Amino acid sequence: MSVVVELNYPAPNDISEALATSSLIVGQLAAVSTSWDDATGEITTWYKFNTVETLVQRAYEPCENCTTPVVPSDLQPVNAGQVVVALSGGAAVIDDVAVEELLPDFSGMVIGQRYLLFVNFDPATNIGGLDYGPAGALLVNSQNTFTPVIESLEDQSDEISTGLIAQYGNSLNQLRAALNPTTCNQTERQSCIDDGGTWNDNNCTCQPAFDPCIHKPWLCE
Known part of the structure; x- marks a missing residue:
């Protein structure tokens, strides 16, 4: 029904x-x-x-x-x-x-x-x-x-x-830039986020997503 x-x-x-x-x-x-x-x-x-x-x-x-x-x-x-x-x-x-x-x-x-x-x-x-x-x-x-x-x-x-x-x-990038003005490279910022990382607008750096293959490579063999 x-x-x-x-x-x-x-x-x-x-x-x-x-x-x-x-x-x-x-x-x-x-x-x-x-x-x-x-x-x-x-x-x-x-x-x-x-x-x-x-x-x-x-x-x-x-x-x-x-x-x-x-x-x-x-x-x-x-x-x-x-x-x-x-x-x-x-x-x-x-x-x-x-x-x-x-x-x-x-x-x-x-x-x-x-x-x-x-x-x-x-x-x-x-x-x-x-x-x-x-x-x-x-x-x-x-x-x-x-x-x-x-x-x-x-x-x-x-x-x-x-x-x-x-x-x-109709753009997320334009909306983000208007709400949070920054001098960071927006392409690098979006690439970081798309890859699962965490972007820091204060110093324009990316903390990559956790990759177990880096810390325990034998798990990925």
Whole structure:
């Protein structure tokens, strides 16, 4: 049984508001899990990301009247360098009946892909709230450009996606340079990140990803 879930997430007035109120994290999707709340009957899909880079981190704004979210056990623990976000909808088996709640025009997210996340990030729990809903998650393509994960209707505007196109050329590199001005070579920086390393903008150096073959070469023979 499939049900289309109509949800009205708030939208920013423009891209400047979204950038000013959200932490921006580029994460690689590592795992997905779905939970069902027996009390409310709501289905929630949880997405766990490994943080690739944090473009900007804003102060966390707690929700006064919200219950503390409980991350599904199969996604725990949520370690440092990871972030978990949740969206309403998904598929679950309820009383032996397969139920699917669908967000209209939401194409979902794919494990292994990178995404730009506009989140209200809690560093104490590593949980991020997608306050703008699916519009606050954009696929980062191999060319470091963005593709929305939700399709806007003709009578609706997507201020985040259109703003990224208009002001930053739909480019992760341009967005990063605008948020974190640096004299470092951007090609070297991106190459370091793509190879799994950690880039230091203070001294323009790359800490390569851990390679067990260097420390224990006999394991790689």
